[in-house]
Amino acid sequence: MVAKRDFTDRFLKSIKPAEMGKRVVIYDAQIPGFGIRVTDHCTDDNKGAFVLITRFPGSSNPAPRRIGDYPAMSLAKAREIVREWREDIRQGIDPKVKEADRLREEQRRRADTFAAVFGSYADDCLSTLRTGEAVKAAVRNHVFPHWGERPISQIRRANVNELIRALR
Numbered sequence: 270m271v272a273k274r275d276f277t278d279r280f281l282k283s284i285k286p287a288e289m290g291k292r293v294v295i296y297d298a299q300i301p302g303f304g305i306r307v308t309d310h311c312t313d314d315n316k317g318a319f320v321l322i323t324r325f326p327g328s329s330n331p332a333p334r335r336i337g338d339y340p341a342m343s344l345a346k347a348r349e350i351v352r353e354w355r356e357d358i359r360q361g362i363d364p365k366v367k368e369a370d371r372l373r374e375e376q377r378r379r380a381d382t383f384a385a386v387f388g389s390y391a392d393d394c395l396s397t398l399r400t401g402e403a404v405k406a407a408v409r410n411h412v413f414p415h416w417g418e419r420p421i422s423q424i425r426r427a428n429v430n431e432l433i434r435a436l437r
Contacts, residue, residue, distance in 0.1 A: 273298040274298060275299065278344060282340070287311070300348060300351050300355070303320075303348070304322065305318065306320045317338070318337070319342065321351050324358075334365070378420055382419060383418075387408060391404075391405050
């Protein structure tokens, strides 16, 4: 039987480094499989890494997955992430795959910002026009501050009219 402790900030701050060359996992009593991995390199700035040790989808053996370092990540945030991961695992979803999909979607969304779309338009069409540089400068100075990081799919006719009124 593995000893479990109720994690509190006071307890986590009192953790001492493990013996030289060893890694120790201290388990939380509230959430199954949740613990903190302590090594011999632990300091006051990094007491250890929160981990979830469980069978992830596609694996027949339990394995630890790092959540974050303490105290850089709070105990409450780590518990919240562990609860989300356990729910995903219960549904047969690997949290690592879910996070990779989220990051890929975020990159795609960033690629579809007004600034990115205007940049490709400027390269394709404005580079051949005599007034292309003036148009690029005007858009950079007046439109980018308002819409630069905005997804292009969220810009509507009302937004365009509002911007025109503001620029007048």
